[in-house]
Amino acid sequence: MNFLRKYIDKIKPNFEQGGRWHTFRSVFEGLETFLFVPNTTSKTGVHIHDANDSKRTMTIVIIALLPCLLFGMYNAGYQHYQALGQYPDFQTTFLFGFLSVMPIVIVSYLVGLGIEFTVAQLKGEEIQEGFLVSGLLIPLVVSIDTPLWMIAVATAFAVIFAKEAFGGTGFNVWNVALVTRAFLFFAYPSKISGESVFVRTDSVLGFGAGKITDAFSGATPLGQIGTATQSVQITDTIGNTLSQWDMFLGLIPGSIGETSKLCILIGAIILITTGIANWRIMLSVFVGGVVTAQIFNVIGTTPSMQIPPFEHILLGGFAFGAVFMATDPVTSCRTRNGKYIFGFLTGTLAILIRILNPGYPEGMMLAILLMNSFAPLIDHVVVEGNVKRRLKRINKR
Amino acid sequence: MTEKDKLILFNPLGKNNPITVQMLGICSALAVTSKLEPAFIMAVSVTAVIAFSNLILSLIRNTIPSRIRIIVQLLIVAALVTVINEILKAYAYDVSKQLSVFVGLIITNCIVMGRLEAFALGNRPWASFLDGVGNGLGYAVLLVIVAFFRELFGSGTLWNFQVMPQSFYDAGYCNNGLMILPPMALIIIACIIWIQRSRDKELQEK
Numbered sequence: 001m002n003f004l005r006k007y008i009d010k011i012k013p014n015f016e017q018g019g020r021w022h023t024f025r026s027v028f029e030g031l032e033t034f035l036f037v038p039n040t041t042s043k044t045g046v047h048i049h050d051a052n053d054s055k056r057t058m059t060i061v062i063i064a065l066l067p068c069l070l071f072g073m074y075n076a077g078y079q080h081y082q083a084l085g086q087y088p089d090f091q092t093t094f095l096f097g098f099l100s101v102m103p104i105v106i107v108s109y110l111v112g113l114g115i116e117f118t119v120a121q122l123k124g125e126e127i128q129e130g131f132l133v134s135g136l137l138i139p140l141v142v143s144i145d146t147p148l149w150m151i152a153v154a155t156a157f158a159v160i161f162a163k164e165a166f167g168g169t170g171f172n173v174w175n176v177a178l179v180t181r182a183f184l185f186f187a188y189p190s191k192i193s194g195e196s197v198f199v200r201t202d203s204v205l206g207f208g209a210g211k212i213t214d215a216f217s218g219a220t221p222l223g224q225i226g227t228a229t230q231s232v233q234i235t236d237t238i239g240n241t242l243s244q245w246d247m248f249l250g251l252i253p254g255s256i257g258e259t260s261k262l263c264i265l266i267g268a269i270i271l272i273t274t275g276i277a278n279w280r281i282m283l284s285v286f287v288g289g290v291v292t293a294q295i296f297n298v299i300g301t302t303p304s305m306q307i308p309p310f311e312h313i314l315l316g317g318f319a320f321g322a323v324f325m326a327t328d329p330v331t332s333c334r335t336r337n338g339k340y341i342f343g344f345l346t347g348t349l350a351i352l353i354r355i356l357n358p359g360y361p362e363g364m365m366l367a368i369l370l371m372n373s374f375a376p377l378i379d380h381v382v383v384e385g386n387v388k389r390r391l392k393r394i395n396k397r
Numbered sequence: 398m399t400e401k402d403k404l405i406l407f408n409p410l411g412k413n414n415p416i417t418v419q420m421l422g423i424c425s426a427l428a429v430t431s432k433l434e435p436a437f438i439m440a441v442s443v444t445a446v447i448a449f450s451n452l453i454l455s456l457i458r459n460t461i462p463s464r465i466r467i468i469v470q471l472l473i474v475a476a477l478v479t480v481i482n483e484i485l486k487a488y489a490y491d492v493s494k495q496l497s498v499f500v501g502l503i504i505t506n507c508i509v510m511g512r513l514e515a516f517a518l519g520n521r522p523w524a525s526f527l528d529g530v531g532n533g534l535g536y537a538v539l540l541v542i543v544a545f546f547r548e549l550f551g552s553g554t555l556w557n558f559q560v561m562p563q564s565f566y567d568a569g570y571c572n573n574g575l576m577i578l579p580p581m582a583l584i585i586i587a588c589i590i591w592i593q594r595s596r597d598k599e600l601q602e603k
Contacts, residue, residue: 147569161584187575 008032026120030127054169057276058132064270065136065324067263069105072256073097076144077208079199079253083218083237084210092207099204101256104139107148108180111155112138119164130169130176130330131159137177137324140257141317141365142184145197154183174372175331178365185365193361195219198253199237215239220253222316222354226361228303234311247314258320268323277327280336281343285322288347289313296355304355312351321364322347331372335382342378346371406527409535411597416539417590418600421507426540427582428499433556435495436544437537442481442500444533447509450474451517451529458518470513471504478503508532543585551576 014020015028032038034055074090077097081088112131120127138155158179163172184192191197195218203209215238225232234242237253246252250260258264271277293309300306313319326332326346333342346367353363360366398406415421422443429439450473454461461469482500485493493500503509512532517525548554550573553561561570575581594600 147571149569150571183575186578187573188571189574191571 005036008035024121026125026127027117030117030120030129033126034129055129055132058129060270060274060276061133061324062136064267064276065133065140065257067266068140068257068260068320069101069136071250071260071263072140073101075251075259076100076200076256078251079144079237080201080208083199083201083212083216084208085213085238086210096204096208099207100144100200101139103148104142104144104146104151104256105136107151108138108155109135111152112159115156115159115164119168125168128169130163130172134159134176134180137257138180140320140324141177141181141255143192143197143255144200146184146188146191150184150188150191151180154180154187157183170330172330173376174369175325175328178325178369178372181365182369193223195223198255213238218253220316220361221247222361225304225307225315226358230303231306232303234315244311244314247311255317255320258317261314261319264319264323271323271327277323278329278332278339280339281327281332282322284340284343285326285347285350286313288344289318289322289351290347292348292351293355296351302355312354316354316362317364318347318350321350321368325364325368326371331375333375333378333382335379335386338375338378338382341382342371342375345374402524402527405524406531409528409531410538411535411593412600414535414539414593415508415511415532416536416586417593419508419511421511422536423583423586425499425502425506426536426543426586427579429496430540430544430582431547431551431577432495433541433544433548435492436540438485438489438492439496439499440533440537440540442485443503443506443508443536444530446474446477446481446503446506447512447533447536448526448529450477450509451512451525452522453477454513454517455520455522455525466518470510474504474509474513508536539586539589542589543582546585547576547582551581 012028012032015022015025019025021028033053037053037056074094074097077093077095077100080096080100081093109131112135116131117127135155138151142151158176162174162179163169163176166172181192197218198220199216199218201212201216201218217239218237219227221234221242224234234247236242236246236251242252248261250262252259268277268282272279272282289312290309293307293312296305297307297309307315322343326343333339349367349370350363353360353366357363409415413419416423416426425439425443430436450470453473454470457469478501481503482493485496485500512529516528520528545555548556549560553559553566553572561572573581
């Protein structure tokens with residue numbers, strides 16, 4: 001690491017005031033502080049100083065997302081070869097998934113970071129690190145067959161209108177990755193929902209060519225539940241019944257990163273032990289989801305109501321949203337009680353949308369976005385309630 | 398036409414635009430702009446209603462007791478809107494069906510009442526008429542711009558003619574479904590406001 005530090009110190013004067021590449025100062029600063037913890041701290045106001053600055057925070061979230069990403073790649077290959085009726089070795093399967101997922105990651109980062117860097121240069125500000133996580137979340141919440149140009153358009157839309165227009169990282173009202181998905185969902189519904197987009201059936205760069213087996217149907221478990229008219233047997237794409245264990249491990253069709261609950265669990269453990277994400281929100285999202293699903297289970301008149309609560313949590317993007325999206329520190333509640341309320345309502349709404357609206361087999365995205373809008377209000381109520389309670393106590397004396 | 402008249406007529410097109418600066422009539426700008434044709438018809442209808450209601454009210458402004466002026470204004474606007482509605486039904490039935498209730502709802506368009514209250518009640522007929530035309534045109538320009546983008550990207554057509562070439566669709570291009578939904582109209586208007594304010598520093602709120 002020493003040589004890198006020395007090299008950066010050597011080229012640094014070029015980027016300072018009056019230097020040759022002064023215009024690109026913010027790009028340089030962004031990269032430098034990304035590689036090394038900066039030596040400067042804020043000089044005004046009261047701050048809690050911690051070695052863990054926001055770049056390090058983002059890096060840990062990225063690490064927590066890696067299991068989901070890697071498994072998502074493997075699963076993309078697995079689903080593809082299963083649809084073709086082939087079962088090649090691990091490397092081939094992973095390679096196919098890697099080749100089909102990697103372009104989405106690259107496009108998301110190129111577009112998002114491109115806009116962030118440009119805006120930072122135009123405003124003469126430092127480059128904010130917020131997109132590091134959003135850029136990886138976006139590929140994980142879209143379907144594998146979403147065309148790359150759509151991801152580019154949606155990412156640009158989300159970064160400009162959901163983030164930069166509000167003032168950049170830390171000021172956004174809604175989770176940027178979910179706004180990207182929402183844009184895709186409403187602008188190009190046929191490319192992010194339905195039966196034909198969650199499993200890649202074409203070859204990639206000449207890999208994995210073949211004919212689809214007759215038994216193949218690309219419907220996701222939630223899609224099957226959504227369209228069923230009577231009690232439903234959830235199957236994978238070629239008709240084998242799925243057990244709860246299969247749903248937990250995640251070799252099922254779905255958005256790229258959301259299928260494996262095991263990897264999400266690993267991510268959740270990393271996030272909670274490092275103190276990056278809040279366990280209160282995660283817990284209350286799950287509680288909200290289970291309680292709501294249980295209530296509907298008792299009513300039990302439609303196939304989606306009959307799904308047991310535990311399976312509701314294992315299916316779709318519920319767990320992924322609860323662990324990585326609802327816990328976003330910028331867009332969720334800040335007060336402790338607010339976090340419980342926020343999480344519980346998110347879980348409740350997600351299951352409500354799933355069960356009651358046949359048009360949306362998955363409700364997690366809409367639930368989180370809706371609760372993002374209400375988060376400041378919840379915080380306000382909690383804070384005001386606290387002020388009132390303490391005033392009462394003082395007045396009693 | 399004097400300098401002052403020109404100012405009254407052209408100011409609403411830019412610096413005093415009813416939608417982007419006065420923030421009036423946004424609801425109908427969201428509702429009718431998914432296609433260019435109905436948006437244009439709507440814009441013309443609203444312009445006619447504002448212009449003539451301004452004119453009529455200005456002519457009788459000195460005879461109206463201030464207590465009942467709102468009722469009188471509503472009566473004038475309602476009469477004009479009914480006439481417009483009948484004309485559209487007679488000569489442009491398809492568009493009239495597309496616009497459905499929104500023609501009738503011109504009565505509630507804030508621009509109409511806003512201009513009556515703010516201008517026609519205190520100015521001479523000719524100036525009031527010009528003010529009505531100007532504000533109508535300011536509204537029309539915005540509607541046409543918004544409808545242009547929404548129809549082009551939402552349906553791939555302009556005035557119902559296919560504009561996006563078939564080769565685009567063959568290459569994987571899709572119409573943007575969000576453009577058809579009202580939220581996108583709001584975002585386009587926001588962009589126009591953004592551009593206008595960044596070019597014209599006077600309009601920026603502190």
